[in-house]
Amino acid sequence: MAKKILISVVIVDFFKAARVVNNVEKILTQQGDFETEVIIIDNSIDSGNQQILSQYQDTDNVTLIFNQQNNGYTRGSNQGADLCSGDYLLFVNPDIEWKSASILADIVTIYKRDPEIGIVGTRQLNDDGSTPDTVRRFPNLIAQVVRRTSLRNWPLLKGIADYYEYVEFDYFKPANVDWLQSSFMAISRDVWNKIGGFDSRYFIFMADPDICYKCWELGYKVHYESEIVVGADGLRCSDGGFKDVFSNRVLRFHIRDAFIYHFQYLLKPSIPTARKSQSQSSSNVNYEQ
Template sequence: MDNSPVISLVIVDFFKAERVVDNVRMALKQKGDFSLQVVVIDNSCDPRNKRILEKLPKSDNVHVLYNNNNCGYVAACNEGVSLFSSDYVFLVNPDIAWKADTTITAILNKFASDERIGVIGTRQINDDGSTPDTVRRFPDLIAQVARRTFLRTLPLV
């Protein structure tokens, strides 16, 4: 019996089909002791986007669902998660580029390093090398002003 963990990658697409195809192809090249299943939920409701997604690799572990209406990101994530039973679920942005073929293994190793870890968020890097704001604290007036003015560039103490 194989004891390697099963990973479910859930990717919600909204008009980023070309990036999704690249994302899935790179994800399938990940190396490590795990089984990978991929589900793409297409919220675009667009025939052109669908034609591009039809270029995804034909495989037992790659599934695409084409929604008839945009049910929203969270509902689509829930739809994808409910399709499989797995040890780990990765909610993956559609335009992710897997920089190394050991990224999933590194994430699994991080999980294994501390039983208190329940969620991991990886660092997002834009195509131009910059890092976007991917998390925020609860909005307040000071934070809103700081984010929209020169105060944004000041070093944090």
């Protein structure tokens, strides 16, 4: 009898225990010819948050870790991945809401359909009904500065920011993309091992464009699938412009991580666009039920 596929889901929590509970319950009821394991890494260092999550202390297929210090999202994700043994790893933000019981099966179908796919992300739907911008072109230092200042209103510079933010991207069509947010990101074990996980120099941000670049560099695709939909609360911890740097600690981490990224990729070549041909095309996916 063939061994069942194992999907490992990693959730790094920071004061969103109630959303994590709903998240995990839906993961454990996913249907398909696979097994699941869930690893929860709690960075909150808060007794109230821990009390809510403690209900999973003795739950089969759920591993619960309470960190004694906030190691950041990236290190927390790697910490969770080190405890995984799945054929596929899925990094899921604590606020994610599962809209269907076949999401994991649908993701497995994508990998079976195209073995050249290394990373998969899906469409998200915020609590208020809006679709968040989870897909970007690879970061550009000028664009990242411009988009957070009044300079983005200048016609020429606005175009630079819009290009990076991929404002013309159609979230209702499947696509191979430069990179997508790790708020709901699946990656095959083979690709994860070859890359060596997220770069732990990043505290919260920029580890996702970094790992997607490395995925493309290895010869695998980064795929966005519009037909699979998950929910999210729509709250962005890094909202704000440069004037908010002194009042928003998370924004300071974003700027720090961005400088690390741009220093690392200053002389790196862009991924050939031919590799991403037919990036926005109609889907012919026959999902497993």
